[in-house]
Amino acid sequence: MSARVATALPSDRITITADSTTEPFWLAAKERRLVAAQCGDCGHFRLPPTAYCPQCQSTAVDWPELSGRAVVYSFAVVHGFPGLPDATLVPAVVDLPDAPGARLVTNVVGVLPEDVRIGMELVVDFHPINDGWLLPVFRVAGDEES
Template sequence: MSDIVATPLPGETVQITTDPHTEPFWQAAKEERLVACQCADCGHFRMPPTPFCPECQSTEKKWPELSGRGTVYSFAVVHGFPGLPDITVVGAVIDLEGAAPARLVTNVVDIDPDEVVIGMDVEVRFSPISDGWKLPVFRPVTD
């Protein structure tokens, strides 16, 4: 166990670009709600959002709100970042509860990076970023 705590990148360093297919995700995040793109015809979840469903090719989408919980599918610890040599970031792929097979690429925060494990239960938090947007990040579940 170390004294290092994984944190998100400073908000002013993170910028997003939206388009008609991703805007609902980012608008929900701004409201501190986690949603995932779901085909309105066959029910298949997909992240990142795409113009059409990979299962049935429908262009119809809906954006159900999720529980905000998930599990760590994969992760990598990054010590230092360009221009930020003292930061430690845990990049992760999260299985989203209630939205299989959708996964979200994000960060795990508020934890010693040595304690992050595959299968760990995590919950969403929202970190302010540039232009008033919010980035969903995950931290260990604290029941």
């Protein structure tokens, strides 16, 4: 069996549902910017976004733009997906150095799954999905042009 590079799901297989709490994240992604919810009172970062801060219960929220850097915290390798038996996916949880304490569930793309490692440095990219939205995915840092 030949090695398969990890990809994101085809665009037509991904649909998001945004609400007033998550819409700023998705609108920024649509502009190819990665942001995170940060409490406007205590500064605590949180992903996924929530209506109130879990630290101080404030509803004040800021959306600072992040550098797009990330580090693999955890990952899995998925060979096959319903209706896509040849798909190779690497879903991952990544730490965002610019948003201490925030972790994002995402996909690592453009890499052989056996090369992914805990602690690997990544950089954000954006994958088109349904309804004109863009999904933040990550590539190995230094491989952005791949």
